[in-house]
Amino acid sequence: xxxxxxxxxxxxxxxxxxxxxxxxxxxxxxxxxxxxxxxxxxxxxxxxxxxxxxxxxxxxxxxxxxxxxxxxxxxxxxxxxxxxxxxxxxxxxxxxxxxxxxxxxxxxxxxxxxxxxxxxxxxxxxxxxxxxxxxxxxxxxxxxxxxxxxxxxxxxxxxxxxxxxxxxxxxxxxxxxxxxxxxxxxxxxxxxxxxxxxxxxxxxxxxxxxxxxxxxxxxxxxxxxxxxxxxxxxxxxxxxxxxxxxxxxxxxxxxxxxxxxxxxxxxxxxxxxxxxxxxxxxxxxxxxxxxxxxxxxxxxxxxxxxxxxxxxxxxxxxxxxxxxxxxxxxxxxxxxxxxxxxxxxxxxxxxxxxxxxxxxxxxxxxxxxxxxxxxxxxxxxxxxxxxxxxxxxxxxxxxxxxxxxxxxxxxxxxxxxxxxx
Numbered sequence: 520x521x522x523x524x525x526x527x528x529x530x531x532x533x534x535x536x537x538x539x540x541x542x543x544x545x546x547x548x549x550x551x552x553x554x555x556x557x558x559x560x561x562x563x564x565x566x567x568x569x570x571x572x573x574x575x576x577x578x579x580x581x582x583x584x585x586x587x588x589x590x591x592x593x594x595x596x597x598x599x600x601x602x603x604x605x606x607x608x609x610x611x612x613x614x615x616x617x618x619x620x621x622x623x624x625x626x627x628x629x630x631x632x633x634x635x636x637x638x639x640x641x642x643x644x645x646x647x648x649x650x651x652x653x654x655x656x657x658x659x660x661x662x663x664x665x666x667x668x669x670x671x672x673x674x675x676x677x678x679x680x681x682x683x684x685x686x687x688x689x690x691x692x693x694x695x696x697x698x699x700x701x702x703x704x705x706x707x708x709x710x711x712x713x714x715x716x717x718x719x720x721x722x723x724x725x726x727x728x729x730x731x732x733x734x735x736x737x738x739x740x741x742x743x744x745x746x747x748x749x750x751x752x753x754x755x756x757x758x759x760x761x762x763x764x765x766x767x768x769x770x771x772x773x774x775x776x777x778x779x780x781x782x783x784x785x786x787x788x789x790x791x792x793x794x795x796x797x798x799x800x801x802x803x804x805x806x807x808x809x810x811x812x813x814x815x816x817x818x819x820x821x822x823x824x825x826x827x828x829x830x831x832x833x834x835x836x837x838x839x840x841x842x843x844x845x846x847x848x849x850x851x852x853x854x855x856x857x858x859x860x861x862x863x864x865x866x867x868x869x870x871x872x873x874x875x876x877x878x879x880x881x882x883x884x885x886x887x888x889x890x891x892x893x894x895x896x897x898x899x900x901x902x903x904x905x906x907x908x909x910x911x912x913x914x915x916x917x918x919x920x921x922x923x924x925x926x927x928x929x930x931x932x933x934x935x936x937x938x939x940x
Contacts, residue, residue, distance in 0.1 A: 522562040525937055526615030529565075530630060532572035532595070534740055535816050536621030537582055538795045540641065540680045541567070544620065545588050547930035563937065564612065568630060569595040570622040578740050598626065602633050614940040618933060620680075624648055637936055641680065641929060644877050649673060654936065656929050658921040677928035679921030681819035698732045698903055700725070701800055701822070702788065703808035706739030708746075710809050713832050715750040716761035717892055719782055721807060723763045724896030726786040732903065734788040735776070735803060737796045744768050744778055744790065757832050761892065775799060805903055807895065814883070815873035819920065823912040825902065826872040826885045827895055874916055882915045 531541050567589045569579050580594050591609050615636040619627035624647045631638035637653045642662045646655045649670035656677045657663050663674045704714025722734050751765050764783040771779045776789040806824040817824050870876045
């Protein structure tokens with residue numbers, strides 16, 4: 520008897536989504552569908568489609584491929600070709616289901632329509648296309664409340680996929696008698712050009728006042744230690760505004776850390792290559808971070824954070840990536856662009872950190888403007904001593920997330936959809 524063929528297609532984008540959404544869901548799928556995948560009457564093919572995303576690192580294909588769990592993985596640069604000519608990549612079963620687990624929800628809708636498959640959307644904060652999706656798996660009840668009444672029947676609240684992050688209990692920091700502060704200066708060149716010299720000086724000011732604090736930097740997948748050396752040097756025009764420099768950067772063996780930086784003022788900062796390194800971040804007391812998707816990941820593990828965005832270097836737009844960097848090279852446009860951003864964008868935008876944007880209130884402190892490393896260091900020193908305030912931030916972050924067990928529930932929805940095909 521010929522087997523019935525069904526495709527399970529997961530749509531995703533960046534490293535955070537792969538690690539915290541895709542991986543746990545795939546693991547649960549394999550657990551509860553072992554008999555389904557081995558069924559004599561059914562052949563299930565599991566595929567991953569990476570989609571265009573400004574926050575992607577370019578290494579998602581290699582990461583996903585190393586899991587050996589997908590029959591086919593298509594790169595983000597091939598997405599539009601996939602939409603136009605899906606059969607140029609593989610044979611596609613007549614029936615299947617497309618699951619949104621990262622990127623723009625529209626991409627999974629388009630792919631499902633193109634292939635003639637059902638669509639399931641995991642909605643962390645909002646379901647943008649409820650009319651066009653078949654089922655919605657929501658992080659919490661707030662997501663369901665935002666869906667128009669006529670589409671609410673499609674939605675089931677399953678909880679928070681990030682709450683299912685498996686943290687290895689054997690990971691422990693070197694000296695838990697000390698406080699640990701995570702520094703996240705960014706991953707793109709535009710942010711690193713400011714973030715590295717700025718954060719090095721913040722660490723030096725803190726260490727000068729309190730020797731009982733260690734610093735940890737999780738190295739983003741898009742960067743390496745050579746970029747830390749570059750952006751603190753005179754080759755980075757922004758570095759001249761800051762006095763802190765890297766004296767040495769050495770390998771650090773027999774530890775959960777990979778390298779150790781020693782600044783010119785003898786402050787030690789430990790670097791971690793593993794990504795994501797939630798086990799280590801979870802042990803920290805506080806994170807000092809720039810704006811971006813990392814604020815959502817820190818919120819997912821309920822790590823208190825101070826979000827900083829120094830705006831005094833906006834005129835250095837030629838150091839930025841993308842269209843801002845291109846037009847920023849033109850002097851008069853650079854000045855006009857800086858004026859517009861400062862005058863309108865920063866004044867109009869109420870919140871910059873993801874937990875604040877989603878909660879529509881200030882859960883974690885943000886410091887945006889012409890701020891100095893010394894001022895940030897002073898605030899961190901006060902915050903790190905205030906256990907009640909840190910606990911309050913942690914509790915509020917936790918309240919904004921959903922319940923755990925979401926990966927298993929989403930896998931069950933996927934399996935039930937397959938059975939109905």
